[in-house]
Amino acid sequence: MQALLIIDIQNDYFPGGRAELVNPEAALANAKKLLHYFRGNKLPVIHVQHINTREGASFFLPNTSGANIHEQLKPLENEYLVVKNYPNSFYGTDLCNILNKNITELVVCGMMTHMCIDTTVRAAKDYEIPVTLIYDACATKDLTFNEITVPAEQVQAAFMASLSGMFAQITAADDYIG
Numbered sequence: 001m002q003a004l005l006i007i008d009i010q011n012d013y014f015p016g017g018r019a020e021l022v023n024p025e026a027a028l029a030n031a032k033k034l035l036h037y038f039r040g041n042k043l044p045v046i047h048v049q050h051i052n053t054r055e056g057a058s059f060f061l062p063n064t065s066g067a068n069i070h071e072q073l074k075p076l077e078n079e080y081l082v083v084k085n086y087p088n089s090f091y092g093t094d095l096c097n098i099l100n101k102n103i104t105e106l107v108v109c110g111m112m113t114h115m116c117i118d119t120t121v122r123a124a125k126d127y128e129i130p131v132t133l134i135y136d137a138c139a140t141k142d143l144t145f146n147e148i149t150v151p152a153e154q155v156q157a158a159f160m161a162s163l164s165g166m167f168a169q170i171t172a173a174d175d176y177i178g
Contacts, residue, residue, distance in 0.1 A: 002132075003044035003103040004034055007089055007117060009073050010049060012066035013139065018059035021139040022152035023140060030173035031109045031136035032072055037177050045079040048089045049091030050116065051066055079174045087119040090176055092147065105130045107176065108168070109137030120133050133168040135160050 009031055021027075030103045038045050049069055052060040060067045075081050082093045089095055097108075106124060108131055110117055117138050124131045140155045150158075163171045 001043065001102050002105045002107055003046055003099070005046045005048065005089070005106045005108045005110075005120070006031055006035065006073060007108065007120060008050045008060075008112070009047045009110050010060060010066065011068050011070060011095050012059040012064075013111050014070065018061075018066050019141075021141045024139045025110065027109070027111065027137050027139035028070060029070060030134065031045060033173050034107065034109055034134060034137055035073060035176060038107075039076070044098075044101075044170060045075070046082060046095070047075040047079060048082045048093075048095075048110070048116075048120075049075070050084055053085045075124040087116045088123045089120040090123045090127065091134060096171050099127075099129065105132070107132045107134065109134040109173075111139045111161065113138045113140035114143060114155050118159050118163065121163055121168050131168040132176065133160070133170050136172045137168050 013021045013024050047069055050060045051062050051067055080098050082095050084088060084093050086092060106129055108121060121131050121133055136140060138153050142152050143150045143155050160170050
C-alpha cells in the first residue's frame with residue numbers, strides 16, 4: 001500500500017519565516033492536491049515535522065509558530081505525525097514502525113529538496129522502500145559554494161536528476177494523480 005510522506009512543509013519556509021525558500025507556495029499547492037487525493041482515497045498520510053534542537057539553530061525552533069506545519073496541511077487525528085531532529089526522516093523517529101503497518105511504497109513531497117527530501121529518499125532505498133518523488137511539490141533555495149551561487153531552480157533540477165531512477169521515480173503531482 002502507498003502512503004503519502006509530507007516532509008517539513010512548515011511556516012518558517014514561507015514569506016516572513018526564518019528560512020524562506022524559493023516559491024514555497026507552488027510546492028504547497030501541489031502538496032495540497034496530493035493530500036486531498038490520499039485523504040479522498042483513504043490512503044495513509046504521514047506528516048513529518050522538523051524541530052531544530054541543534055545548538056545555534058535559527059529556524060524550526062521548539063515552541064515557535066515557524067516550526068508549525070503549514071495551516072493548509074494540518075494533520076488529521078487519523079494521520080501520522082513524525083517529529084524529527086535531523087534531515088533523515090527515519091533517523092531517531094518511529095517512521096519505520098509506521099511503515100511496518102502494511103505500507104510498501106512512499107509518495108514523497110516537501111521541503112527542502114537539497115536537504116531533508118534528498119536524505120530521506122536515499123534512506124528509503126536503504127530500507128528497500130520504493131519512492132515516487134513529486135518534484136513540483138518540493139521546494140529549495142539558492143545555495144552558495146566556493147563563492148558561486150547556484151539558483152534554486154538549478155539546485156532543484158540537480159537533486160531531482162541525481163535521485164531519478166536509482167532512488168526514486170520522479171513525477172509531477174498532476175501526472176501522479178492522473
